[in-house]
Amino acid sequence: MLTYSFTDMGSDSMYEYLYKCIKRDILEGKLHPDEKLPSKRTFARNLGISVITVENAYGQLMAEGYIYSLPKRGFYVSKVREIRLLNTNPAKVDRKPAILIPSGKEYLADFSSNQTDSQAFPFTIWAKAMREVMSENQEQLMTNAPSAGIPELRQSIADHLRAFRGMEVSPEQIVVGAGTEYLYSLLIQLLGANITYGLENPGYHKIAHIFERTKVPFCYVDMDKEGVSIQDLEERQVDVLHISPSHHFPTGIVTPIRRRYELLRWASEKKDRIIIEDDYDSELRLSGKPIPTLQSIDVSDQVIYMNTFTKTLCSTVRISYMVLPGVLASRFHETLGFYSCTVSNFEQYTLAKFIANGSFEKHLNRLRIFYQNKRDRILETFRQEPLRDRIIITEKDAGVHFLMKMKSPCGEEEIVESALEHGIKLVPISRYYIGKENRFENTFVMNYSSVKLDRIEEIASHLYEALI
Amino acid sequence: MLTYSFTDMGSDSMYEYLYKCIKRDILEGKLHPDEKLPSKRTFARNLGISVITVENAYGQLMAEGYIYSLPKRGFYVSKVREIRLLNTNPAKVDRKPAILIPSGKEYLADFSSNQTDSQAFPFTIWAKAMREVMSENQEQLMTNAPSAGIPELRQSIADHLRAFRGMEVSPEQIVVGAGTEYLYSLLIQLLGANITYGLENPGYHKIAHIFERTKVPFCYVDMDKEGVSIQDLEERQVDVLHISPSHHFPTGIVTPIRRRYELLRWASEKKDRIIIEDDYDSELRLSGKPIPTLQSIDVSDQVIYMNTFTKTLCSTVRISYMVLPGVLASRFHETLGFYSCTVSNFEQYTLAKFIANGSFEKHLNRLRIFYQNKRDRILETFRQEPLRDRIIITEKDAGVHFLMKMKSPCGEEEIVESALEHGIKLVPISRYYIGKENRFENTFVMNYSSVKLDRIEEIASHLYEALI
Numbered sequence: 001m002l003t004y005s006f007t008d009m010g011s012d013s014m015y016e017y018l019y020k021c022i023k024r025d026i027l028e029g030k031l032h033p034d035e036k037l038p039s040k041r042t043f044a045r046n047l048g049i050s051v052i053t054v055e056n057a058y059g060q061l062m063a064e065g066y067i068y069s070l071p072k073r074g075f076y077v078s079k080v081r082e083i084r085l086l087n088t089n090p091a092k093v094d095r096k097p098a099i100l101i102p103s104g105k106e107y108l109a110d111f112s113s114n115q116t117d118s119q120a121f122p123f124t125i126w127a128k129a130m131r132e133v134m135s136e137n138q139e140q141l142m143t144n145a146p147s148a149g150i151p152e153l154r155q156s157i158a159d160h161l162r163a164f165r166g167m168e169v170s171p172e173q174i175v176v177g178a179g180t181e182y183l184y185s186l187l188i189q190l191l192g193a194n195i196t197y198g199l200e201n202p203g204y205h206k207i208a209h210i211f212e213r214t215k216v217p218f219c220y221v222d223m224d225k226e227g228v229s230i231q232d233l234e235e236r237q238v239d240v241l242h243i244s245p246s247h248h249f250p251t252g253i254v255t256p257i258r259r260r261y262e263l264l265r266w267a268s269e270k271k272d273r274i275i276i277e278d279d280y281d282s283e284l285r286l287s288g289k290p291i292p293t294l295q296s297i298d299v300s301d302q303v304i305y306m307n308t309f310t311k312t313l314c315s316t317v318r319i320s321y322m323v324l325p326g327v328l329a330s331r332f333h334e335t336l337g338f339y340s341c342t343v344s345n346f347e348q349y350t351l352a353k354f355i356a357n358g359s360f361e362k363h364l365n366r367l368r369i370f371y372q373n374k375r376d377r378i379l380e381t382f383r384q385e386p387l388r389d390r391i392i393i394t395e396k397d398a399g400v401h402f403l404m405k406m407k408s409p410c411g412e413e414e415i416v417e418s419a420l421e422h423g424i425k426l427v428p429i430s431r432y433y434i435g436k437e438n439r440f441e442n443t444f445v446m447n448y449s450s451v452k453l454d455r456i457e458e459i460a461s462h463l464y465e466a467l468i
Numbered sequence: 469m470l471t472y473s474f475t476d477m478g479s480d481s482m483y484e485y486l487y488k489c490i491k492r493d494i495l496e497g498k499l500h501p502d503e504k505l506p507s508k509r510t511f512a513r514n515l516g517i518s519v520i521t522v523e524n525a526y527g528q529l530m531a532e533g534y535i536y537s538l539p540k541r542g543f544y545v546s547k548v549r550e551i552r553l554l555n556t557n558p559a560k561v562d563r564k565p566a567i568l569i570p571s572g573k574e575y576l577a578d579f580s581s582n583q584t585d586s587q588a589f590p591f592t593i594w595a596k597a598m599r600e601v602m603s604e605n606q607e608q609l610m611t612n613a614p615s616a617g618i619p620e621l622r623q624s625i626a627d628h629l630r631a632f633r634g635m636e637v638s639p640e641q642i643v644v645g646a647g648t649e650y651l652y653s654l655l656i657q658l659l660g661a662n663i664t665y666g667l668e669n670p671g672y673h674k675i676a677h678i679f680e681r682t683k684v685p686f687c688y689v690d691m692d693k694e695g696v697s698i699q700d701l702e703e704r705q706v707d708v709l710h711i712s713p714s715h716h717f718p719t720g721i722v723t724p725i726r727r728r729y730e731l732l733r734w735a736s737e738k739k740d741r742i743i744i745e746d747d748y749d750s751e752l753r754l755s756g757k758p759i760p761t762l763q764s765i766d767v768s769d770q771v772i773y774m775n776t777f778t779k780t781l782c783s784t785v786r787i788s789y790m791v792l793p794g795v796l797a798s799r800f801h802e803t804l805g806f807y808s809c810t811v812s813n814f815e816q817y818t819l820a821k822f823i824a825n826g827s828f829e830k831h832l833n834r835l836r837i838f839y840q841n842k843r844d845r846i847l848e849t850f851r852q853e854p855l856r857d858r859i860i861i862t863e864k865d866a867g868v869h870f871l872m873k874m875k876s877p878c879g880e881e882e883i884v885e886s887a888l889e890h891g892i893k894l895v896p897i898s899r900y901y902i903g904k905e906n907r908f909e910n911t912f913v914m915n916y917s918s919v920k921l922d923r924i925e926e927i928a929s930h931l932y933e934a935l936i
Contacts (some may be wrong), residue, residue, distance in 0.1 A: 118609070123606060127599065131595065140588050142584050142783075143784070144783055181807055315610075317812045337650055344815055345785070347784065
């Protein structure tokens, strides 16, 4: 019987420690592929810990693909591919450590993924734009792009922002980069690494990971019903605040205009305060009269606007951009202009053409309808018997996700695990809260962009199974 | 008459200070487009400084496009594009600072650029590979790539390294990213930001810029005739050493096998020491029997191998990669695996196909011949009267650059400036030395990848004009 001592767990939580022990044994081959793990209850009893702790550890291992589960049978060790390095020098082979990478898990439905539905990408039109670029622009394609991106793309983006968002920005303010994460690494270099960044709580975790990895000080600022709490903001020593006022992830809060002015007032109190406005899904979401961006009502040049094509085009074309205030744009060109632009010319010119010839606007119109139909179809299926009585759906106007409250006698983590056993990956909204009480109990963030419609009945029935 | 006070110059050198003063006046509009600047001699006399100082400041301004010169006439202010932001709110216009970006300068020949000759890029074959990928791999194209890159590309790279470099590496060791600069930002996160990085002196400056911008401690290590000096290395507290042993830039030194073992010995003395082996142009250069890479003779897992497709494919497709030792590869997946890969799936699949179907190897063979012919043609032209008596060409087996010593009564900076007046951008090798005596006097690094062959006679005659 598998057993671990909890005496060396250091600062880890019980569940983290258990997760690490099992993972290590899998990686080191002490636990073999397809070996059955103890049942949660037996394991908990034997280790003298709670069932929830074992559940959490198993959940984490399953989410990372180290173990898998079979309905009504239990948990098993995944086949992790063991790659021992071949080498002409046999003496060397044994000295190279094996690299072990868990094999990926296929889900029936992954509601945590932002992956684009392949039906949503305009392959034909994109391929045509790329062909034209490759036959017409060969000299330009080979000419090194300015650090901030080719002028044509920046102009196209400025035109798009004017038409779509009513924003008046100059192409010289725009910096294009290979994804929002990369732009963050530039912003940290531009704004400084020894100031404090403030993040929304709850919020999008990846930014916190970047700050952690780059050792940049940051803190969490509480949200109330209108967005970031000004009171909490005042109490903390935040220099640069990251927010998504147009559509907060995951709660869906739209910050009203009065709160926007309060945020700008907060920024204006100190010259070096900056608000980073993340407008990540505005194109997919907005209908009717949009609330102006903070960037467009900021007169003191303290707002950086960020947006991305990873949602509107596809998650695997890595193009994002930011709009810097004039002073910061100049500083960018002076101090960071030596960096090569991280997006290839081929894709920059293709995207510039795609926007300039109107394809992007048409694509957005189609995309909104596509996701609307997809969402309607999913919700319609979920609202049929027997699932309908067990769920409440909210925030359904939200880009490519909705919130779903599950009525179940089980707790969140039990639902997550039970769903995983049915091949469905769910993320409770509580995961986005850091050390703060969650006001959405048993509620899940359902990102449906990658979900396959032709399996939606199957998904609904598995979800029901997981809830009972 | 233009005048500046040197009392507020702070820690700047005289030339930097003067450069900044003039630049500021241009940006603020105090100096107008096409306004003539004082001659170097007059200006120096009036300011009570040396002519060299004015020359250096003018040289820097010219290199950045703020000023231009007319042969025999003098220096003039460039047209810097002034972009005032349009806005619906007229009150706002005046409060937004103008962003001013110098307009780019067109050179007759830019020997400092690594830009790819458009004739060197296999447009047809690349376009075909991309078309095939877009029609055959639509589902895969939309599937989010692992952080280190798609498995197909990493496998192709591993196969290429085996065939071309005799290296046995596993695809799991390979991390693909949007350019070497980006990979450096990952390495800093992986290896740590509070250890000391060592750079070759002389060497490739961009890496130093990255360390400066990210506040990472680094120092320079002297080179002797065989590469990095072990003595100098021992004396400094280097933890991670960056070298290009197969072909040092800019001197062309190839580190012999005995020095390679000494470097590996140095690394092996402390567990956490790492050597980053930059093999940036091996595919373009090697002929005959190559010296094995450090990576392939390292048995203690302390070498990170780096290479790029920006030289072999084109500088505007941003794909580089690194090969991590097993332990670091595992650490990468654990701690940095949350980052999205910065190269788009479209280009990853296209490149994977391009390598796997043999197109890359054929392309490399063509490319070596292409650059060999180009170099021969340039050298042949340069060796004709009247230029031949004024130059000595060395290191001509070097990838896409050679070294050229100019016999001229003028100093290096005068030659640079005089060449610029003739539309030719030159970089003396001394620019790659930091605080150390340069053993190559009046010698220039001639990167010919972007130079147009159909203008080579014109370039040679302008170069001659610049030297007399």
